[in-house]
Amino acid sequence: MKIAIMGAGFSGLTCALTLEKHGYSADIFEKRGMVGDRMVYAEGISSIFHTPIKDYIQFLSENYDLHLKPTSNISRTHIYSKNESATLDGNLGFINMRGKHPDSYEKQLAEKIKSPIHFNAEVNYEEISKEYTHVILATGDPMDVQEIQPFEISYKASFRGSTVSGEFKRNEIYTWFNNDFAPKGMSYLLPHSETEASLIVVYPQYPENQKKDKEELWEQCLESAQKSLQQKLSITNDYSLKDFMVGKAAYPRIGNTFFTGNCLGCISPFIGFGQFTALLTGIYAAEDICGLESYEKQTKSIYQKYHDSLTLRRLIEHSSNEQLDRVVKSLHNELLGKALTSPKLQILKVLAKVAHPIPRRT
Numbered sequence: 444m445k446i447a448i449m450g451a452g453f454s455g456l457t458c459a460l461t462l463e464k465h466g467y468s469a470d471i472f473e474k475r476g477m478v479g480d481r482m483v484y485a486e487g488i489s490s491i492f493h494t495p496i497k498d499y500i501q502f503l504s505e506n507y508d509l510h511l512k513p514t515s516n517i518s519r520t521h522i523y524s525k526n527e528s529a530t531l532d533g534n535l536g537f538i539n540m541r542g543k544h545p546d547s548y549e550k551q552l553a554e555k556i557k558s559p560i561h562f563n564a565e566v567n568y569e570e571i572s573k574e575y576t577h578v579i580l581a582t583g584d585p586m587d588v589q590e591i592q593p594f595e596i597s598y599k600a601s602f603r604g605s606t607v608s609g610e611f612k613r614n615e616i617y618t619w620f621n622n623d624f625a626p627k628g629m630s631y632l633l634p635h636s637e638t639e640a641s642l643i644v645v646y647p648q649y650p651e652n653q654k655k656d657k658e659e660l661w662e663q664c665l666e667s668a669q670k671s672l673q674q675k676l677s678i679t680n681d682y683s684l685k686d687f688m689v690g691k692a693a694y695p696r697i698g699n700t701f702f703t704g705n706c707l708g709c710i711s712p713f714i715g716f717g718q719f720t721a722l723l724t725g726i727y728a729a730e731d732i733c734g735l736e737s738y739e740k741q742t743k744s745i746y747q748k749y750h751d752s753l754t755l756r757r758l759i760e761h762s763s764n765e766q767l768d769r770v771v772k773s774l775h776n777e778l779l780g781k782a783l784t785s786p787k788l789q790i791l792k793v794l795a796k797v798a799h800p801i802p803r804r805t
């Protein structure tokens with residue numbers, strides 16, 4: 444077997460590590476000059492979206508011998524709508540760094556890799572597939588998938604973010620659901636440390652949103668964050684990203700080509716998170732190549748979760764600020780708060796079922 448991995452990101456690296464664990468090696472091709480050669484920012488993984496897995500760090504460690512060190516755990520989430528606020532407490536997930544940061548997850552994974560990583564190698568599938576018996580498409584870019592098979596796009600998103608300086612509690616994150624500045628989307632603040640955090644606003648690029656003044660939305664987002672945190676936040680760097688595709692590939696595998704991470708459809712349409720699933724798909728693809736599991740079988744639940752998450756997204760998209768206020772206010776109900784954070788109850792699955800009782804095609 445001759446295995447090529449296109450992309451040294453989350454899913455490409457976990458795939459390489461799992462192959463190595465079972466005695467195989469792969470050639471990894473990375474278009475950038477080093478692993479994580481991009482902006483520094485924080486990402487989060489919330490347990491609420493991965494029930495019944497309570498603690499993904501422990502899960503990866505115990506099941507796959509993959510030991511990641513997050514920046515901090517999340518013990519409190521502050522949730523704001525236009526006129527309401529609520530807090531959720533519990534073991535709510537973890538924050539980790541991305542990009543050039545020395546502790547970014549991609550750097551942690553790359554340190555463990557023995558297989559060769561070919562840098563500055565922006566390879567294309569056609570060339571690679573001629574030379575290798577197995578190809579892992581892990582470029583994080585659905586456009587690459589569309590050259591091989593259908594990739595259904597649910598929406599494209601715009602991000603605007605900044606590293607902000609201020610005073611933060613490392614274990615507390617903030618989210619805002621407010622159509623005034625995050626139309627049909629959300630904004631969130633994830634601390635990197637006691638003095639630095641990522642503030643990001645993300646919303647779908649629907650025609651009605653495209654007409655809005657993006658800078659004005661960002662200014663309102665910043666103002667709202669300052670009001671909620673009761674402090675002035677100073678911006679140390681900022682970035683923006685558009686056309687970030689959220690969707691899913693028709694097939695997880697075609698012949699000996701495996702689609703992993705964003706190339707499979709790892710991004711949850713509800714909030715746009717995809718890290719944990721990306722890590723898993725790399726592992727699953729490697730396990731299939733090693734003859735241990737079936738990739739199609741392992742990814743079935745990912746497709747199902749994608750549909751549940753899309754149902755919730757459509758629901759939230761149709762919510763006015765007044766309705767969002769009501770949802771946030773309802774979180775004051777202790778029982779609902781407990782249900783949301785309980786690993787025993789897959790609350791998002793339940794909500795999706797209520798909103799869309801007929802199962803969607805996977």
Ligand SMILES: Cc1cc2nc3c(=O)[nH]c(=O)nc-3n(C[C@H](O)[C@H](O)[C@H](O)COP(=O)(O)OP(=O)(O)OC[C@H]3O[C@@H](n4cnc5c(N)ncnc54)[C@H](O)[C@@H]3O)c2cc1C
Nearest residue numbers: 450452453454474486487566582583704705716717718721
């Ligand atoms: C701004 C932003 C914030 C996010 N926040 C969160 C969050 O808080 N929580 C969460 O769970 N998810 C979040 N996500 C999503 C998460 O980052 C992705 O789901 C995850 O990184 C996908 O992993 P991947 O393996 O598919 O791709 P990536 O990790 O992006 O890796 C792809 C790699 O392939 C390389 N590459 C691309 N094309 C080629 C080519 N032709 N040849 C060789 N190499 C190539 C790239 O340089 C890159 O290194 C966020 C995404 C963005 C953009």
